[in-house]
Amino acid sequence: MTLDHGDPGDAPSIPPPTAPLANPARPSAAEEARTVAAATNTATLASLSADGTPWASLVTYGLLDGQPVLCVSRLAEHGRNLAADPRASVAIVAPDPPADPLAGTRITLAGVMERPDGDEADAARAVHLAAVPAAAYYIDYSDFTVWVLRVHRIRWVGGYGRMDSATAEQYAAAAPDPIVPGAARAITHLNDDHADALLAMAQALGGYPDATTATCERADRYGLDLRVTTPRGVARTRVGYATPLDSPDQLRAATVALTRRAREG
Amino acid sequence: MTLDHGDPGDAPSIPPPTAPLANPARPSAAEEARTVAAATNTATLASLSADGTPWASLVTYGLLDGQPVLCVSRLAEHGRNLAADPRASVAIVAPDPPADPLAGTRITLAGVMERPDGDEADAARAVHLAAVPAAAYYIDYSDFTVWVLRVHRIRWVGGYGRMDSATAEQYAAAAPDPIVPGAARAITHLNDDHADALLAMAQALGGYPDATTATCERADRYGLDLRVTTPRGVARTRVGYATPLDSPDQLRAATVALTRRAREG
Numbered sequence: 001m002t003l004d005h006g007d008p009g010d011a012p013s014i015p016p017p018t019a020p021l022a023n024p025a026r027p028s029a030a031e032e033a034r035t036v037a038a039a040t041n042t043a044t045l046a047s048l049s050a051d052g053t054p055w056a057s058l059v060t061y062g063l064l065d066g067q068p069v070l071c072v073s074r075l076a077e078h079g080r081n082l083a084a085d086p087r088a089s090v091a092i093v094a095p096d097p098p099a100d101p102l103a104g105t106r107i108t109l110a111g112v113m114e115r116p117d118g119d120e121a122d123a124a125r126a127v128h129l130a131a132v133p134a135a136a137y138y139i140d141y142s143d144f145t146v147w148v149l150r151v152h153r154i155r156w157v158g159g160y161g162r163m164d165s166a167t168a169e170q171y172a173a174a175a176p177d178p179i180v181p182g183a184a185r186a187i188t189h190l191n192d193d194h195a196d197a198l199l200a201m202a203q204a205l206g207g208y209p210d211a212t213t214a215t216c217e218r219a220d221r222y223g224l225d226l227r228v229t230t231p232r233g234v235a236r237t238r239v240g241y242a243t244p245l246d247s248p249d250q251l252r253a254a255t256v257a258l259t260r261r262a263r264e265g
Numbered sequence: 266m267t268l269d270h271g272d273p274g275d276a277p278s279i280p281p282p283t284a285p286l287a288n289p290a291r292p293s294a295a296e297e298a299r300t301v302a303a304a305t306n307t308a309t310l311a312s313l314s315a316d317g318t319p320w321a322s323l324v325t326y327g328l329l330d331g332q333p334v335l336c337v338s339r340l341a342e343h344g345r346n347l348a349a350d351p352r353a354s355v356a357i358v359a360p361d362p363p364a365d366p367l368a369g370t371r372i373t374l375a376g377v378m379e380r381p382d383g384d385e386a387d388a389a390r391a392v393h394l395a396a397v398p399a400a401a402y403y404i405d406y407s408d409f410t411v412w413v414l415r416v417h418r419i420r421w422v423g424g425y426g427r428m429d430s431a432t433a434e435q436y437a438a439a440a441p442d443p444i445v446p447g448a449a450r451a452i453t454h455l456n457d458d459h460a461d462a463l464l465a466m467a468q469a470l471g472g473y474p475d476a477t478t479a480t481c482e483r484a485d486r487y488g489l490d491l492r493v494t495t496p497r498g499v500a501r502t503r504v505g506y507a508t509p510l511d512s513p514d515q516l517r518a519a520t521v522a523l524t525r526r527a528r529e530g
Contacts, residue, residue, distance in 0.1 A: 155342065
């Protein structure tokens with residue numbers, strides 16, 4: 001993980017763990033990026049205007065193996081731009097951003113737009129229509145073009161001080177997280193009814209034996225993000241499952257196993 | 266108003282008005298753009314990477330006379346980009362977008378980023394901090410730079426078939442709408458309790474004497490957007506007040522006056 005700059009302002013007050021983390025496994029930048037891309041159907045496109053200046057505009061998209069599929073009119077500025085110069089990027093912001101927008105998760109996917117051919121054209125049309133039902137009203141108009149962004153460069157930012165890049169190969173090989181999109185209810189249940197279990201995890205597995213409270217901020221296929229309070233201040237840590245999960249119905253057993261392991265110490 | 270392309274799909278079924286609109290006054294594209302810019306603190310920046318490709322990234326902003334004021338790190342890609350080439354644009358999406366994102370309102374402001382000097386630097390810093398409280402934690406770090414986008418070109422899209430451009434002079438001279446941001450409750454009240462008044466407006470002032478129902482979709486300083494049902498189909502029309510409003514507390518009297526005028530008509 002690359003830190004672009006220090007965690008602003010409150011960085012010096014974050015207490016470090018005082019014991020090794022049992023399993024700090026977490027998604028790669030490529031996996032995080034695939035998860036964000038799969039979470040919505042709206043992005044902002046950066047394209048090049050005729051004079052070479054960058055043009056930002058709202059677009060909708062579907063995904064073909066992680067590649068954004070756009071449907072834009074040649075009569076609109078961004079459509080003219082892509083027709084003249086296919087170099088482009090899209091920024092995608094994860095849904096339900098926090099009150100501080102820069103604490104939230106977002107990605108940039110950069111590359112070159114191509115008009116798909118043959119079977120890929122059919123597949124691209126289908127994924128766009130599945131993600132953007134309203135496109136049925138205009139996708140067949142003659143001025144609309146379906147574009148696939150060949151993703152060459154990936155940047156993921158998970159909030160302050162959490163960011164990394166991924167290669168095209170890493171991005172293509174990664175999959176969206178199967179747990180993140182539907183985990184909200186399970187996280188609420190953990191925090192409301194199993195605060196003692198989360199605290200035990202933070203103390204025994206998360207590197208904070210002096211933790212006094214712990215709340216779960218995210219669950220993904222590799223583990224839980226915990227926010228821990230200690231006499232030394234507030235920190236965030238990680239408790240990974242024994243093995244990665246493949247479907248949401250495995251989350252309950254995985255957290256029960258983490259709890260048992262924490263209490264058996 | 267320029268139509269970039271026809272209203273997709275259902276365009277042929279929109280019934281035209283059968284009488285003149287009494288007052289179709291509505292905000293200019295410049296006013297619409299100022300209203301969108303003032304409605305949030307989050308945008309997507311398009312900047313130019315070192316190789317000339319366009320880079321889309323999330324940013325926060327405040328406004329100085331309508332000009333977006335950004336605060337970005339030189340250690341981040343978009344910060345490096347602006348330092349090397351100040352040509353940029355920002356896309357801003359109006360809050361609470363509809364289920365079909367392309368039916369919603371968004372703008373692009375394009376121009377050149379400048380580092381403000383002297384009094385303007387103080388003012389830029391202040392408006393950024395007012396709009397983005399979390400910036401207090403990093404705005405004074407040495408790697409962060411405050412930029413003001415000198416807006417040269419403005420594109421407003423109000424949904425399908427509603428779009429126009431504005432010049433820098435028009436944008437600078439326009440003001441955000443004083444009614445739009447707080448009108449939701451009044452619109453709900455009109456639709457819930459005064460459907461008969463809205464119908465009278467649509468029939469007598471909105472050009473649809475054959476309207477059978479009318480609902481208010483928006484209130485701004487110049488008038489109301491009405492959605493009307495007729496035996497010929499569904500349409501949208503406009504009823505303007507006698508004079509533009511300057512503050513939200515004038516909205517009630519203006520709609521009462523429209524109702525009276527419609528019924529006396």
